[in-house]
Amino acid sequence: xxxxxxxxxxxxxxxxxxxxxxxxxxxxxxxxxxxxxxxxxxxxxxxxxxxxxxxxxxxxxxxxxxxxxxxxxxxxxxxxxxxxxxxxxxxxxxxxxxxxxxxxxxxxxxxxxxxxxxxxxxxxxxxxxxxxxxxxxxxxxxxxxxxxxxxxxxxxxxxxxxxxxxxxxxxxxxxxxxxxxxxxxxxxxxxxxxxxxxxxxxxxxxxxxxxxxxxxxxxxxxxxxxxxxxxxxxxxxxxxxxxxxxxxxxxxxxxxxxxxxxxxxxxxxxxxxxxxxxxxxxxxxxxxxxxxxxxxxxxxxxxxxxxxxxxxxxxxxxxxxxxxxxxxxxxxxxxxxxxxxxxxxxxxxxxxxxxxxxxxxxxxxxxxxxx
Amino acid sequence: xxxxxxxxxxxxxxxxxxxxxxxxxxxxxxxxxxxxxxxxxxxxxxxxxxxxxxxxxxxxxxxxxxxxxxxxxxxxxxxxxxx
Numbered sequence: 396x397x398x399x400x401x402x403x404x405x406x407x408x409x410x411x412x413x414x415x416x417x418x419x420x421x422x423x424x425x426x427x428x429x430x431x432x433x434x435x436x437x438x439x440x441x442x443x444x445x446x447x448x449x450x451x452x453x454x455x456x457x458x459x460x461x462x463x464x465x466x467x468x469x470x471x472x473x474x475x476x477x478x479x480x481x482x483x484x485x486x487x488x489x490x491x492x493x494x495x496x497x498x499x500x501x502x503x504x505x506x507x508x509x510x511x512x513x514x515x516x517x518x519x520x521x522x523x524x525x526x527x528x529x530x531x532x533x534x535x536x537x538x539x540x541x542x543x544x545x546x547x548x549x550x551x552x553x554x555x556x557x558x559x560x561x562x563x564x565x566x567x568x569x570x571x572x573x574x575x576x577x578x579x580x581x582x583x584x585x586x587x588x589x590x591x592x593x594x595x596x597x598x599x600x601x602x603x604x605x606x607x608x609x610x611x612x613x614x615x616x617x618x619x620x621x622x623x624x625x626x627x628x629x630x631x632x633x634x635x636x637x638x639x640x641x642x643x644x645x646x647x648x649x650x651x652x653x654x655x656x657x658x659x660x661x662x663x664x665x666x667x668x669x670x671x672x673x674x675x676x677x678x679x680x681x682x683x684x685x686x687x688x689x690x691x692x693x694x695x696x697x698x699x700x701x702x703x704x705x706x707x708x709x710x711x712x713x714x715x716x717x718x719x720x721x722x723x724x725x726x727x728x729x730x731x732x733x734x735x736x737x738x739x740x741x742x743x744x745x746x747x748x749x750x751x752x753x754x755x756x757x758x759x760x761x762x763x764x765x766x
Numbered sequence: 767x768x769x770x771x772x773x774x775x776x777x778x779x780x781x782x783x784x785x786x787x788x789x790x791x792x793x794x795x796x797x798x799x800x801x802x803x804x805x806x807x808x809x810x811x812x813x814x815x816x817x818x819x820x821x822x823x824x825x826x827x828x829x830x831x832x833x834x835x836x837x838x839x840x841x842x843x844x845x846x847x848x849x
Contacts, residue, residue: 527805527809528801725822
């Protein structure tokens with residue numbers, strides 16, 4: 396068991412090389428990729444000018460990290476906006492676990508958030524271990540995200556064999572980037588989509604996407620602000636590949652954002668629908684149809700906060716519950732904590748809306764680091 | 767062996783540093799010494815005793831699992847046994 400002088404400090408650039416090394420336990424083994432991720436998420440974040448990152452040092456060496464990524468939310472039909480940091484990227488070197496570092500780093504981060512005059516922190520991508528650590532520090536869950544997924548239909552005997560042999564399924568399924576390649580090829584060959592003016596791109600159209608969001612009616616639930624600045628930043632995550640289905644020319648009538656992890660990373664066979672917007676149901680349907688032509692090994696979307704029309708559409712296309720063991724334990728879910736301990740026993744609200752009521756959320760995978 | 771004794775044995779087996787002598791009043795979370803991995807094992811231990819999967823988001827961990835005695839009572843109640 397490791398011993399030494401422990402302290403919690405704010406991030407300074409001089410400690411970055413050590414931090415990136417410690418993150419090989421969480422992000423990736425590739426330190427250059429970790430550097431790109433840190434730069435995107437914390438140094439180029441549109442909401443925080445300075446990274447809100449705390450480090451645990453043992454005898455001056457970085458042994459742990461907790462990050463708070465800037466995120467701007469809105470609520471209300473005449474929307475009020477607020478910043479609620481997204482707590483993420485908790486890692487402690489294996490030899491320093493079970494020494495209370497999780498709590499100490501989190502405490503320091505909450506103190507700094509309080510100092511910035513902010514009231515709540517959110518986490519939308521906690522796995523089971525981080526979820527438990529968070530709950531033990533007073534975080535609460537507003538509810539699960541209702542992940543549903545769809546696999547391509549295979550002849551029944553083949554399905555039965557694949558279901559029994561995860562090894563075979565992994566190798567016989569279409570890799571995610573291969574599925575994107577199929578969509579890419581379809582687009583290059585001038586695919587006939589079910590509505591005119593549909594296109595596929597590898598690039599976001601931040602202004603046009605934000606313009607569509609601004610034209611759609613608001614229902615007042617909590618959701619991330621989706622403006623051009625957000626869209627311009629959001630899709631530069633180096634750990635993700637994206638494809639954008641658009642309906643419309645300069646003025647969009649709909650879009651869908653598909654995301655996967657690059658080949659070779661864990662979970663790279665899964666493709667996620669991280670955002671999906673349209674001016675009417677016909678366009679929404681056409682976007683889903685186009686995505687299904689990718690024949691992905693698995694296509695997943697969060698459905699808990701969807702309206703009945705969208706849920707019905709997904710049911711008709713054979714989407715069903717997935718990851719049920721995790722879902723039964725509330726993972727992934729919407730985790731929330733007031734910054735100040737004296738607010739832990741209060742009713743948690745922002746602009747009169749209860750945060751712990753899942754019906755008050757319009758939750759999309761885009762807002763989470765899963766997306 | 768009582769549930770409390772089993773729980774204390776289990777916490778010792780997690781290799782947590784700094785808890786000292788573990789008694790019924792020992793605070794499990796405010797001490798901050800149960801890191802998330804130990805918590806993960808703790809939840810698995812609870813699930814094994816109550817015989818069903820547990821959604822921890824439905825539990826107020828600070829109030830219901832705050833001390834060894836509180837967690838022991840939780841397990842006894844949920845498992846329907848009072849050994």
